[in-house]
Amino acid sequence: MAEPEYEGPVDEPAPPPPPPRPLDAIDRDILHMLQTDGRASIRSVADHVHVSRANAYARINRLIEDGVIRGFGARVNHERAGQGASAYITLKIVQNSWRTVREQLKALPGAAHMALVSGDFDVLLLVHTPDNRTLRELVLTRLQSIPEVLSTRTLLVFEETDLEPEA
Known part of the structure; x- marks a missing residue:
């Protein structure tokens, strides 16, 4: 069996952030x-x-x-904003390719949230698209063409509700 070709430096973990200051x-x-x-x-x-x-x-x-507040934004009704199809997509990826995959996922149109997770899959991705045809194209053409993506599974969102902070 041939050795795999060297493809540059291995992703090194980012240095840990300073410990958080306690919040009062x-x-x-x-x-x-x-x-x-x-x-x-x-x-x-x-x-x-x-x-x-x-x-x-x-x-x-x-x-x-301190990075506690990451930003300010609006809560969007995606359907009213022309993004009528939403899905959570699970991805299995090549081991140690998270940083490479993350950068490619950031560039996807409609990508709203992503997380590296444990369990039966490696990445959970939330996307919003105008319709199911665009969603299908995103999954079958864009996501599955990423070399480090081994498999995907798409979970359509039928309804979503933002949870408000408790009073």
Whole structure:
């Protein structure tokens, strides 16, 4: 049996991030408020958690810098936005190819979320497409042409509901 060809450096794990700073009750209240209303003003956040505006601003910036808050966005009704077909796609991939596959999945049109998971498959991918024909093309042409993807399984989403943070 021939040896496999050398294809460059092996994916090396990224250095671990610094340990997270502990969050206090005010930080948790700020997070909860921003999860409920990402458009809340600094003034309303400060009033809600009973701190000064400068303190609220500094805490939010620290939460962003520490990577606790990854960003702000809108919750989209994908069907109303012209993305009427949604699916979770499971992928089995070549061992140690996650970083390579991740970069290719990021470039897929309609890719909304991906996770490296344990169990019967390696990757869970959420996609939104205009229709089932586009979804079929995405799976059969784009995903299955990635050399590191060994198999896929598509789970159609019939209905979805965003869960709101508890009050």
